[in-house]
Amino acid sequence: MIYNIANLLEQSATRYPKKEAFKCLDISISYQALDTKANQLSSCLMEKDLVRGDRVAILMNRCLDSAIAVYGILKSGGAFVAIDPFLPLERILVILNDCGIKHIITTSAQTRKIKLITQISNVVKHVIGLSEDLDGMNVSWESIFLRPLDNYVPQTILEHDLASILYTSGSTGMPKGIMHSHHGLLSLAKLEADLHQSNSSDIIGNFAPLHFDQSLFGYFSGPLVGATTVIFPDAYVKLPASLSALVAKEQITIWFSVPLILIQVLLHGNIDNHDFSTLRWVRFGGEVFPVKQLRQLMLKWPHAKFINSYGPSEVARCTYYILDKPPATDAPIPLGTVWKNTEYKILDTENKDVKIGESGELVIRTATMMIGYWNNKNLTEKSFFKVEMAPGYHHVYYRTGDLVYENTNNELMILGRIDRQIKLRGYRIELDEIEALLQKNELISEAAAIVVKKDKEIPELEAVIGLVAGAKINTNEIIEYCKLHLPYYMVPQTISIIHKFPRTGTGKIDRKKIIELIESQTL
Secondary structure (H helix, E strand, C coil): CCCCHHHHHHHHHHHCCCCEEEEECCEEEEHHHHHHHHHHHHHHHHHCCCCCCCEEEEECCCCCHHHHHHHHHHHCCCEEEECCCCCCHHHHHHHHHHHCCCEEEECHHHHHHHHHHHHHCCCCCEEECCCCCCCCCEECHHHHCCCCCCCCCCCCCCCCCEEEEEEECCCCCCCEEEEEEHHHHHHHHHHHHHHHCCCCCCEEEECCCCCCHHHHHHHHHHHHHCCEEEECCHHHHHCHHHHHHHHHHHCCCEEEECHHHHHHHHHHCCHHHCCCCCCCEEEEECCCCCHHHHHHHHHHCCCCEEEEEECCCCCCCCEEEEECCCCCCCCCCCCEEECCCEEEEEECCCCCECCCCCCEEEEEEECCCCCEECCCHHHHHHHEEEEEEECCEEEEEEEEEEEEEECCCCCEEEEEECCCEEEECCEEEEHHHHHHHHHHCCCEEEEEEEEECCCCCCCEEEEEEEECCCCCCCHHHHHHHHHHHCCHHHCCCEEEECCCCCECCCCCECHHHHHHHHHCCCC
């Protein structure tokens, strides 16, 4: 039986010892070697005072070592906290401090950033992955892989132990840490394998970085069935022609990414000159896929089935809609229906079930649901909807914040948000967090963060600011200010100065009017 993620790898190492588990460019690692190296890392972490439940940061680019890091941490009883290496230093420190992270696992490519972190942070005690000495704090990968395992005793891990914390944008300006258990991640792996009917002959394309929940498919569902997961480096994901060629070369059978990557490959990937005949499934999620471009891609790859996949990070994924043929019209693609071991409700403003065709907030009850938000009890309680079945016993649903309705085919259709959260290029962004940062600048009196579409179908993040009386500022300076504090995907592409904000009848900033003015280029 498989009870936790450590068991998952151990089973595959026994069943498929010599098979490639993960591959990145010309480097690969077998299941047996991955299990051994993960045990060596686990042994080192426990020797460095890691106890069950400790959070361990993974700060590295997309590479093969990330798989060893994930499984080594989980085998030690720790929980991995994947941190985007491109984040501003200030935001990285916020996450490290919030989680009380004592151990960081990294690579030599991050040496400069790690040195800065260890000089500033009071919580980090050990760094694994640098060859360069850091006053005795560092252990190199080379020494890890020389560790004997004669006396290694695996950590006791229960299925509901903490396994991962994923940080996303928070409306108050503080990132939110989403906690997932071994049970939740294992349930996700099983459900995804079932959705694709995955098997050991599959080759999974892992296009998402580890701090993005789409990556969990390749890291866990692939090993569950003994498939090979190909990790695509950052440089390839950013270059459609190179990515397209590498996908064809690796003979990927299952693709899962945000629509933007697929759109870029369609438009600039030279796909007519490559062989994609091995593709069985092309799965996308994280944002809306424009139907026009989806149709074009499906016509290019008629042999593959396409899946629209939906789910907030708090539940990882929960719905799917399979497209067997290109859409005949430009009507929005349904979210579809929930997959197995999952149920939902659509609630009105009084938390009552709505009728078919009526809109309301989608709430989800599923095996993949988060434990809660790290270090934030109040937000956790607000995020759950509970139905009392008996005194002390509740069915617990996650409030997605998404406005949906159910059509006559019993398919869920998305209408938007009930708050100001957006999805852009697959990343979840709280517009309030951007506005809160802008208003911290002493020269800015008011700010509005918005999403606009000008000449292109792809949406752009912009901000409009008002200045305090007599203030003068260069908008490029404000963009640089944002880069110091926000992830790159949350930095407005354009900032405009406005002398007088349009207002609603209640005196609030009229963001809809601002969007109209920008899109018509009359602001």
